[in-house]
Amino acid sequence: MLLQALAFYVFAAVTVASGAMVVVSRNPVYSVLFLILAFFNAAALFVLIGAEFIAMILVIVYVGAVAVLFLFVVMMLDINLVELREGFLKYLPVGAMIGVVLFAEILLGLGVLGAGSATMTALNKQGAQVLAIDNTRAIGRVLYTQYFYLFQVAGIVLLVAMIGAIVLTLRTRPGVRRQKVGDQINRTKEEAMTVVKVPTRGGV
């Protein structure tokens, strides 16, 4: 138990510290790398409370895919550090406000301020019922049955976002030669080559 508590404090401290470094770092690439560290430690915290499925999905989706794309984009930016510093104070109030709102929402949701505790206790009750099976099965049982429509709606939202991104970036450029694999495969000997009898010393 002591070891577990120690692990929790280590992971939590690293998560918070790297979260702060994401905001404070001068170089955006460092910010993304610290963000990855924060994701990783959050995953470790999930493992500590026994939610190994969520932990693995966090690593696969956020660290393995989303953060790679972040890094991909940020590394290609032409970074001007001075300009970046100028915006810091301007955006500080907005950022702080969003942070406060999110934190207040968590507090409300957890029932610390007296409200919303009913949902949490209900969820805890449900959690206690399914505790006998591992949490991958537990999620699987409710996700595709009880929360089927919400799951589908989430999928549709993502689909719409994806189509939106494609529409925004799609442009047809004239004069681009594309490889048509079907045409290449469908070529026959008759249409692709001609046999020429070249007379000796005559040339073609």
Add this chain to the structure above:
Amino acid sequence: MSADLIQFFTVNWLGQLIVIVAQCLAVTVPLLVSVAYMTYVDRKVWASIQLRRGPNVVGPFGLLQPFADGLKLVLKETIVPSSANAVLFIIAPMIAFMTALVAWAVVPFDDGWVIADINVGILYLFAISSLGVYGIIIAGWASNSKYAFLGALRSAAQMVSYEVSIGFVLITVLLCVGSLNLSDVVMAQSGGFWHWFFLPLLPMFVIFFVSALAETNRTPFDLPMSEAELVAGFHTEYSAMTFGLFFLGEYANMILLSALGAVLFLGGWMSPIPYAPFTYVPGVVWFALKIAFLLFVFSWTKGTLPRYRYDQLMRLGWKVFLPVSLGWVVLTAAVLQFGGWVPKS
């Protein structure tokens, strides 16, 4: 006395620590030796394909060649380019090597021979293998060189693309198993090679293998280090042991993906014919043989195929593998559901 010992190794934290370290060494040391000899086997296989002899000078049949190469890498000077980001430049090869090693924690070598028999073994492997890209992309950026950076970008795009189809392959297999535990995956294939998943899921096995080639940056998908355009891609600026770690990590990753292929499709430690003389052979030997077979196919492909063009690579990943694997997931689910073969969970 022995009861005391058992008590010490199972209850006492120091004893448990010793057991864990011993287990890690028992996996890592043979793995590193296999990595060393994989470089040798690789070169011998290409040599045979090209009608050459391959390494044959250092030791009998050139068997000491990997150690000579390793020693050479250790003794050389580690050069950090003056405009490189020194910290990230040094960390990157460590990440590449480490991610290739930690994944072995969940691989079952035999019945019960696994360091961490966790319930989400497949997801863990998938998560760790998707981290390998960081070593490469950080190396490319920290080198502060265009060749390295272009190699890193290619690699990142390629690995992210092919991970998608590997993910669907994993989903198909675990639909057939009904568990995310790798030992359960092997147990579900017990009873001879006609029960292994490579037969009913043959298209997925092919997709898995090709994606594994792309995931490990091997020919025909070695665009991140295509020497004709990018010198050596992401490790252009690396020398000595920092390069050595990338090299070892690449081979360790190859062995890892072969092991994953063996577990998912070739029945892991199971004997191909479940009758008397074959079942006397220990499971770990069968497992090693299956890995060796897949590794041979890796070398064979490298010796045979030319390199893909970049747009062809992306086309194959997104327009061929993604729809096919997605369709196969749906088909498998439908067959399991309507054929009444849904595994009990």
